[in-house]
Amino acid sequence: xxxxxxxxxxxxxxxxxxxxxxxxxxxxxxxxxxxxxxxxxxxxxxxxxxxxxxxxxxxxxxxxxxxxxxxxxxxxxxxxxxxxxxxxxxxxxxxxxxxxxxxxxxxxxxxxxxxxxxxxxxxxxxxxxxxxxxxxxxxxxxxxxxxxxxxxxxxxxxxxxxxxxxxxxxxxxxxxxxxxxxxxxxxxxxxxxxxxxx
Numbered sequence: 753x754x755x756x757x758x759x760x761x762x763x764x765x766x767x768x769x770x771x772x773x774x775x776x777x778x779x780x781x782x783x784x785x786x787x788x789x790x791x792x793x794x795x796x797x798x799x800x801x802x803x804x805x806x807x808x809x810x811x812x813x814x815x816x817x818x819x820x821x822x823x824x825x826x827x828x829x830x831x832x833x834x835x836x837x838x839x840x841x842x843x844x845x846x847x848x849x850x851x852x853x854x855x856x857x858x859x860x861x862x863x864x865x866x867x868x869x870x871x872x873x874x875x876x877x878x879x880x881x882x883x884x885x886x887x888x889x890x891x892x893x894x895x896x897x898x899x900x901x902x903x904x905x906x907x908x909x910x911x912x913x914x915x916x917x918x919x920x921x922x923x924x925x926x927x928x929x930x931x932x933x934x935x936x937x938x939x940x941x942x943x944x945x946x947x948x949x950x
Contacts, residue, residue, distance in 0.1 A: 758831075759800050760879050761796050761947075762804070762876075762883070762904075762907075763803070764804070764805065764886045764897065765789050765885075765888055766807040766810060767888060776889070779916035779917055779920055781916045785915045787937070787939055788939045790816075791943055792887070794817055801833070802814070803833075803835075803878050804835055805836050806835040808846040811835060811849060811852075815848045818833070834855075834856060835849070835856070837855060837857055837858070840864060858870055882947075883909070884900045884904065884910065885912065886909075887915050888915040890918055893917070893918035894921060894922060897918075911933060913933050914937055
């Protein structure tokens with residue numbers, strides 16, 4: 753199936769760092785973040801095309817799920833996933849980047865925030881998106897939520913508040929009325945249900 757025939761799902765996620773910002777780390781459920789990313793990847797592939805920003809705490813989780821598919825793993829890597837990275841962070845790229853064929857490297861501006869903005873703008877021009885899923889994270893996840901919402905107003909938005917951190921702040925900021933986003937830890941069934949409706 754060609755990349756253009758697949759419906760795209762955007763994933764924004766990271767595991768907060770204690771030294772970066774206590775307001776994210778304090779509410780983060782690291783096990784839930786890992787479980788949610790793993791479950792989303794299992795549910796999304798191969799029916800959808802998964803696009804994400806290549807955070808070093810998330811890319812290895814996605815790769816491990818794909819690796820478990822055995823013979824199908826090469827096709828999934830080739831046709832069903834695309835990760836974006838800014839060359840500003842090139843020396844910090846996780847080794848798992850090398851295992852993906854569709855890595856889109858966006859040139860750095862020489863400055864952190866403008867480099868990230870450039871990467872996100874390229875990423876959100878990948879195509880139309882069925883949904884955006886926001887898991888854990890820090891300020892970058894909140895920034896990506898706002899930009900994604902603006903550029904893809906018809907996409908469904910799923911901040912998985914049970915993972916805490918930025919996802920919980922987004923859930924509270926926009927007063928989402930689906931309590932499953934904050935109370936349901938059965939992530940595989942949650943994602944199957946959320947995505948099957950759309």
